[in-house]
Amino acid sequence: MSERILVTGGAGFIGSHLVDALLRKGHSVRIYDNLEPQVHGESQNVPDYFNKEAELIKGDVRDRKRLKKAIYNIDVVFHLAASVGVAQSMYEIARYTESNTMGGATLLDLIANEKNNIKKIVVASSMSVYGEGAYNCDNCGKVYPKIRSLEQFKKNDWEMKCPNCNIDVMPIPTNEDKPLFPTSIYAVSKRDHEEMFLIIGRAYQIPTVALRFFNVYGPRQALSNPYTGVAAIFSSRIINNNPPIIFEDGNQARDFIHVSDIVQACILAMEKSEGDYQVFNIGTGRKLSVFDIANVLMDKLFFKGESRVVNRFREGDIRHCYADISLAQEVLGYKPKIKFEDGIIDLVNWVKLQHAEDKVNSAIDILDKKGLTK
Numbered sequence: 001m002s003e004r005i006l007v008t009g010g011a012g013f014i015g016s017h018l019v020d021a022l023l024r025k026g027h028s029v030r031i032y033d034n035l036e037p038q039v040h041g042e043s044q045n046v047p048d049y050f051n052k053e054a055e056l057i058k059g060d061v062r063d064r065k066r067l068k069k070a071i072y073n074i075d076v077v078f079h080l081a082a083s084v085g086v087a088q089s090m091y092e093i094a095r096y097t098e099s100n101t102m103g104g105a106t107l108l109d110l111i112a113n114e115k116n117n118i119k120k121i122v123v124a125s126s127m128s129v130y131g132e133g134a135y136n137c138d139n140c141g142k143v144y145p146k147i148r149s150l151e152q153f154k155k156n157d158w159e160m161k162c163p164n165c166n167i168d169v170m171p172i173p174t175n176e177d178k179p180l181f182p183t184s185i186y187a188v189s190k191r192d193h194e195e196m197f198l199i200i201g202r203a204y205q206i207p208t209v210a211l212r213f214f215n216v217y218g219p220r221q222a223l224s225n226p227y228t229g230v231a232a233i234f235s236s237r238i239i240n241n242n243p244p245i246i247f248e249d250g251n252q253a254r255d256f257i258h259v260s261d262i263v264q265a266c267i268l269a270m271e272k273s274e275g276d277y278q279v280f281n282i283g284t285g286r287k288l289s290v291f292d293i294a295n296v297l298m299d300k301l302f303f304k305g306e307s308r309v310v311n312r313f314r315e316g317d318i319r320h321c322y323a324d325i326s327l328a329q330e331v332l333g334y335k336p337k338i339k340f341e342d343g344i345i346d347l348v349n350w351v352k353l354q355h356a357e358d359k360v361n362s363a364i365d366i367l368d369k370k371g372l373t374k
Contacts (some may be wrong), residue, residue, distance in 0.1 A: 009081035061103030065214035085227025087187035100189035131181035133321030173324035184316030214283030218259030223356035283323030
C-alpha cells in the first residue's frame with residue numbers, strides 16, 4: 001500500500017538513499033531538510049543526487065511553523081535529521097543539544113498537539129549510545145567497562161580493562177540489553193531521540209521503532225565534513241594526497257555497514273508491526289579495525305604512503321563496539337546483504353568522481369586547543 005512519508009534529513013547521506021528506495025516502492029515522499037552548510041556546502045544548494053520525484057521543504061527541525069507544514073497529511077515519519085559528529089559535539093554543546101534533542105522534541109510536540117494522520121514513526125539512533133561495547137573477561141565473564149584512565153593513555157595502553165579484576169578484556173558482540181553509557185554530547189542526544197520517541201509513541205499509540213545505526217559508509221557521504229564517518233574522512237585525506245590520520249593505535253574495532261543495508265532496515269521497521277515500540281541494532285555483526293579501513297582505502301585509491309598513527313586519544317571516542325544483530329534478524333527479518341569487501345568498492349568508485357576539501361588538520365587543531373585530545 002502506498003504511504004505518504006516524511007523523511008527529515010532526507011537530503012543527506014542516509015536520508016537520500018532511503019528516499020530513493022521509498023519512491024521505488026511507490027510511496028509519496030516529502031523531504032524536510034535544512035541543507036546544513038557543513039554537509040552541503042556554504043551555498044546550501046540542493047545536492048546533485050536529489051530525487052526530483054520527492055517534495056522538498058527546506059527548514060530546520062526547530063522551526064515549529066515550517067515543521068507543522070511538513071507533517072501535514074503524512075502517514076509515516078522517518079526522523080533522521082541530526083547534527084552528526086562525536087568530536088565536534090564535545091565543544092558545540094548547545095548546537096548539538098538544540099538541533100538534536102530540541103529538534104526531536106519539536107517534532108514530537110507537534111505530533112502530540114496538532115491534528116495529524118501519522119500512524120508510524122521510525123527514529124534513527126546510534127551505536128554511540130552504548131559508549132563502550134560488551135567485553136569478555138577470562139576471570140569474570142561478560143563485563144561492561146565504561147572508560148579508560150588518563151594514566152593508561154600516557155602508557156599508550158589502549159585496551160579496555162575488566163572493571164572487576166583490571167585485566168585486559170576482549171570485545172564481544174553488543175546486544176540491545178547492554179547498559180547505555182554515552183561518552184559524547186552527540187551520543188547523549190541520540191539516546192534522547194530514542195527514549196523520547198518511544199515514550200511519546202507509546203503514550204499516543206503511534207507505533208514507533210528506534211534503530212541504532214552502527215558505522216555507516218557509502219556514496220553521498222559528506223567528504224568535506226571532518227566530523228563525518230571515518231571511511232569518508234580517510235577518503236577525503238587520500239584524494240587530497242594526504243595520509244589518513246589514526247588516533248590511538250589503529251586497532252580499535254567498529255562495525256561498518258553499507259548504507260543500502262541501513263535503508264533495508266528502515267523499510268523493514270516501517271513495514272513490520274512486530275518491531276513496534278522496540279529498539280534494534282542495525283549493523284553487520286562483523287568487527288573491522290580502523291587500520292583495516294585505512295589500508296583498504298589507500299589500496300583502492302592508489303595512495304603511495306602509510307597511515308599516520310598519532311597514538312593519542314580524543315574525548316568521546318570508545319575502543320571497541322560491534323553489533324549483535326540477532327534481535328533485528330529474528331523480529332524484522334533483517335539480514336545485511338553487502339559485504340564490506342564489496343561495499344567499499346561502491347564507496348571508492350563514487351569517491352574517485354568527487355572533489356573534497358581536506359579539513360581534518362583544522363578540526364584536530366580545534367580539538368587540541370579545547371584540550372579534547374590526550
